[in-house]
Amino acid sequence: MNPPCGRCNKPVYPTEKINCLDKYWHKGCFSCEVCKMALSMTTYKGFEKKPYCSMHYPKTSFTIVTDTPENLRLKQQSMLNSQALYKEEFEKNKGKGFSVVADTPEMQRVKKTQDQISNIKYHEEFEKSRIRSDAPPPENRQYEDEVQPSNPGQFSQPVRQMRPAPVAPSSGGKRYQALYSYAAAEADEVSLVEGDLILDVETIDEGWMFGCNQRTGQRGLLPANYVRPV
Template sequence: MSKKCAKCEKTVYPTEELKCLDKFWHKACFKCEVCNMTLNMKNYKGYNKIPYCNVHYPTTSFTAVADTPENQRIKQNTKVQSNVQYHSEFEKQKGAYTQVADTPDMLRHQQNTKNISLIEYHRNFEESKSQFTCVTDTPVMKTQLTNTKNVSLIEYHKDFEKSKSKYTQVADSPEIQKYLQNTKNISLIQYQKDFTDSKGSCYQVPDTVEMLTHRRNTENVSRIKYHADFEKMKGKKLTVVDDPETMRIKQNTAIQSQVEYHKVKDQLNEMEIRRPDREARDELEFEVGFDMEGPGVQEVEDVPTRRVGSISDYDPMNNQFGSISRYSGGDPEPPRGYQAPPPQSYQPPPQQSYQPPPPQPAMPPPSEGMVCKALYDYTSADVDEVSFQEDDLIIQCQPIDEGWMEGTVKRTGQRGMLPSNYVEPVN
């Protein structure tokens, strides 16, 4: 079956065949429908399968019709779905960036892309200058317009956030000054009233999931940090400044040692003082005479007393060994055949004079090291932390990392970890 030209309805041979707009044309018959300008595949525009030039291309007109309930519902659903999808993707991509170093090839490619983009833009702009084409909005264009609107809102809010807290100072009018003063007075009255009503009352609220999660994370981070520092410092010896508790224990130990020492010294002095008198009494000689032929015992006159050296005669009440007595007519008689031991002379050892120890120098007060002042109240969240109040002094501070330090609260004497952003250094 031979091919017919759509313009002249004659047979079209392969050498002069031109297929366009689902029809076959002679190359010479492919002309504009209005001005009969010869067209080609590069400069024609088709409308209802009829070729036109750029100048005589028919303009599309639109008729405004009322939206049906179905169209309104579809438009609303599309808008909601677009917003949901946009915000979902925006939240997923928020805060996620990948930074890579620009290689020479990438820099060259960016520069070439920029140059090509400028060249292409200017060429298209020059070609399409003073030419306009009205086309219906496709779904892609509608999506692009909606995205542009959303981006515009984002840019607006971003600029608004940047300019927030920036003010332009103008002179207050009398009305504004009066309003500010009234507002200040009302605020003070309401504050004092609320403060008086809520004084001494506590409010308990249940822990939310976020609060429980934050407390658990804080506890885990504290334990991890503590164990990490513990593993690093394992096997290492550190010389630290004695805290007030250690100084107090040392002072009490020294005082107790001095008391025990002086107690023993006084006891030794007392023993040394009493020893010569006791030994002098032991040196007295007792002369006792017995008449072995008669039944009685004749005591020699003017015989001094002595103590019998039997352990069974120890008198704990008087701290004496034996009973002191004179053998007289009515006293008990000594056993038969008893002979007094010969007197022994005792030479007391020379008494040594006690030299007290030289006085010890007074201990210097402990150094407080780095001292910080508390800016806020803080309650410990773990066993290795300390609590303090505002304006408390923290002594012997030792930084651990950029967020924590270790120190001793001077008011309570407790030592532990504390956040470094709650205090400021004093010295």
């Protein structure tokens, strides 16, 4: 009995029989599965017991590896090595660049607080610039050497090109409260802590005042944009 053809399933006679890929083929049926080009025993490429030409031979992109105990051990070892390398690289580059921080509720609260502080500093700097630009010409002031801050970017101490002469406070002066902390830069200035109550306040000019810190009992000059009336 003649076997069936692997292509057309018709009987294959011995004169035209090709035995390949565990099947029998007619010579005319032994062709590429894609382009139907006739193949021979020297030109075919077999894939899943089907003939293909060199052009249309399936190219596998990956190889499936059996999960044997040895392969699983190697896989686990590779993962451990990758984690060790990642940790080493992370420690090496710590602090050198920007890192993505998880957007947790705590981080959102910190970010909001930082934004509020930045806005306050921006408005303070804007008000200082406006006061310096709108200040009237000095009259009857005691001039001293120009005082520059140690750090041009530092905001805690205002830049002053002249110092007003201290004026003794009068009884029944205005009361002010410190909005921000201020470190005295000169001996005749008053240091402030946020929330301090300032008594007997007298306005020297648009930039400076004279008063007494109720908390410390210290009298002297203080920046006007660091306090507000009570």
